[in-house]
Amino acid sequence: MGTVVLTMKASVIEMFLVLLVTGIHSNKEMTKKIKRLKFNVPQINCDVKAGKIINPEFIVKCPAGCQDPKYHVYGTDVYASYSSVCGAAVHSGVLDNSGGKILVRKVAGQSGYKGSYSNGVQSLSLPRWRESFIVSESKPQKGVTYPSALTYSSSKSPAAKADLWSTPTYTSSQNRPGANPGVQRQDSSGAAFQKPVGADVSLGEMDFWKPGSVLLDAGFVPKEELSTQSLEPVSLGDPNCKVDLSFLIDGSSSIGKRRFRIQKQFLADIAQALDIGPAGPLMGVVQYGDNPATHFNLRTHTNSRDLKTAIEKITQRGGLANAGRAISFVTKNFFSKANGNRGGSPNVAVVLVDGWPTDKVEEASRLARESGINIFFITIEGAVENEKQYVLEPNFVNKAVCRTNGFYSFHVQSWFGLHKTLQPLVKRVCDTERLACSKTCLNSADIGFVIDGSSSVGTGNFRTVLQFVANLSREFEISDTDTRVGAVQYTYEQRLEFGFDKYSSKADVLNAIKRVGYWSGGTSTGAAISYALEQLFQKSKPNKRKLMILITDGRSYDDVRIPALAAHLKGVITYAVGVAWAAQEELEVIATHPARDHSFFADDFDNLYQYVPRIIRNICTEFNSQPRN
Structure with missing residues (x-):
């Protein structure tokens, strides 16, 4: 009997040891498998803004092509969260235009963001923003777990909707949803959803519950995403292009309505490309026909958005193409302190002409140049051979521009090719070192x-x-x-x-x-x-x-x-x-x-x-x- 008992005990012990060894081996194999699993890096598009991502620290992969100016970036080194994440990465030099992985970390908002040109990206200035971020190489820090999937502020997932009601936090005691149990809001599809009775909404520092507001996507939506028109950050302007600029547009009858619309679109594109603002370029528009008239001066619109809206409302005046009279008008009236001229900034006048002027421009341009105005001429569809007899000054461009070195003049064969001059013109207008006719203390x-x-x-x-x-x-x-x-x-x-x-x-x-x-x-x-x-x-x-x-x-x-x-x-x-x-x-x-x-x-x-x-x-x-x- 004793022998049987001892044998049974030995068998049990042997079985226990086998199970123990097998378990340890299985755990080692599992650990190896876990170690072999690769970290899944989320990929984002060039237009994704840091403010749309809730995660405080994350690694993402950016695609190629984020150097494009349409992906706006605000700041230098430290960027406002309204910036394109990948655009900021290119600006900072962490990535080139071919894309790649980056580490993003949210930081506190700044009282001001300074724009700069770096690595092919022009970042914009911004007076202040509520949140910032910095970009670095994608080297994970020890002890930090990075999300394999990002949480977006406009997520439509049930979890996101559930989280919306989690914490009773307000910045305003007025118009609180809790004061009206069962109030309905709409999601992005237009369908109404019911706020749970007795629950409060966690909106952090935002307050969307003012009369007439609509909460989109039943999730947290940044203030800047609700109303682009009223809440999009307004740039102070590009400080590297601080010029006072007047566009003299051709409103004569000969241009026609279609080409006049092309001219307006060109102006709107210029306004967007220049990054208008009080610390950068300011722009006004004068239209000429028989007589010139100012549509708006340097003081009227101090950001690109408002300027583009104003340009769209310009109507054609008709009449002759008296460009010389318009240049005289600008010299005497436009660049004054009352009209927003800043004194220390170069004065630039860009004259667009359909064909040729119907009056003389040489004398008017000379007086403009001697007043410190940099005259640029853009001529479109010039006179053909049998029309040259009607041109009052055959060499009117060279007689008018600031310098006859090709820097101050453009000729476009067709109105449909006008857009090709946009980038070269912006570059030259902003090259204040080459604006030789600027009225400064050293040349006036x-x-x-x-x-x-x-x-x-x-x-x-x-x-x-x-x-x-x-x-x-x-x-x-x-x-x-x-x-x-x-x-x-x-x-x-x-x-x-x-x-x-x-x-x-x-x-x-x-x-x-x-x-x-x-x-x-x-x-x-x-x-x-x-x-x-x-x-x-x-x-x-x-x-x-x-x-x-x-x-x-x-x-x-x-x-x-x-x-x-x-x-x-x-x-x-x-x-x-x-x-x-x-x-x-x-x-x-x-x-x-x-x-x-x-x-x-x-x-x-x-x-x-x-x-x-x-x-x-x-x-x-x-x-x-x-x-x-």
Whole structure:
């Protein structure tokens, strides 16, 4: 009996050990299988916005082609949740345009998002948004579980609908659904669904229960998704394209209704591509026919959406194609402070012409250019051979544009090809470094140097003074339509070294300064100022800023007060630079008020060079503080 019992015990123990070993082996095999399972990375489209995804941290796969401008991105490095997830990944450099996997992590909303151009994507600026996200390479962090399927804010799943009623949270005590048990709302298919009696709605920081609102999809819908018209973030504009822009559109009878509609669509597309906003480009539209009329100015619409809506409402005026009259109108009226001109931004006028103008444009365009307006011309379907006899100015484009280098003009064979000029035009209009006719502190003045050549200066010091004059001149954009430079040398007498109309390039001006010969004699500064007013500034163009920069090393033998007052009354802004034995009180009398910004004193000729940046800075500060036109 004992033997049987022992045998049974051994069998039981043996069976237990077999089961134990088998279980351990099975667990190991299961672990191996689990390890062999691949993580399922959800794939999203280029247009998916981070705000639509509820998950706080996730890995996704982006397709190719998300560099397209239609996938809007807001911010740099940290992006507003209204941005395209994949577009932000391309902008940040984590992905290229071929797509791939990325790690996305939600972070707090920012008080401002700065737009920038990076990796082929132009991100937009935004004043603030409630949620942000950052993008990095798809390297999972230890201890973090990433979802294999994303939860979207507009999910139609039963689970999502059940979750909607989970937590009683409100931001507004008014119009609460709980106050009206059984209230019905509609889902996206239009079918009504019943809110459970006594249940409250979890809407986080949103409040959709105002009168007349509709809750879509029975799930959480971001505020920005409910009403694109009223809640879509409005960009502050592209700061890399801060220009004041006027479009002169052809409304003449010859264009026809169909081509006029094409022209309007082109304008709407331009408005969208430019990213209109107060920190970026502003745009107005003038239509011309017999006479020009402003549809809206720079101040009227300050975002692309409103501007496009306004463009759609423009109606054709008819009449002749008097483009020259329209350019004159824009020069005199459009770019004013009252109409929204910002002063420090380049002024640009783009003229669209069907065929050719019915009036002359050369003189009107010249005045526009000299007022600092960058004139662009787009001509469509120009005159054929038997029509050229009707063109008043055969070479009207080159006579009108800012520069005859091809940068400022486009010719389109057919209205149906107009859209091909959109991107090149936007690129050129935003290239502020190449807008050579912009009215700025460096290209809008007539500068007259009044140089003391008296005996006390000496030959060596006189060459130092000329170097100082050359250094100042070198800072300006010099041409016949930009800044012009003239020079007078004086002792007891005065001599015009060269006038404003003598040289039209910087190289020629600098060579002319180098060739000025030292005169020697007394110091009659008052007479020199009067002479400069008559011989230099009397020939200054009416729309030019007039700057006199006088350099002297001693006290004047004659009175400077009356000549200086005459200069101030004639609108000549006077800078007085004294060296060595110059009288400080005389410098302050000569200088335009306030004297501290317009008078300078160097104790030695060799120290003159130090004042170049300060004088240039003061000239530009004063210019930028004044309204244009």
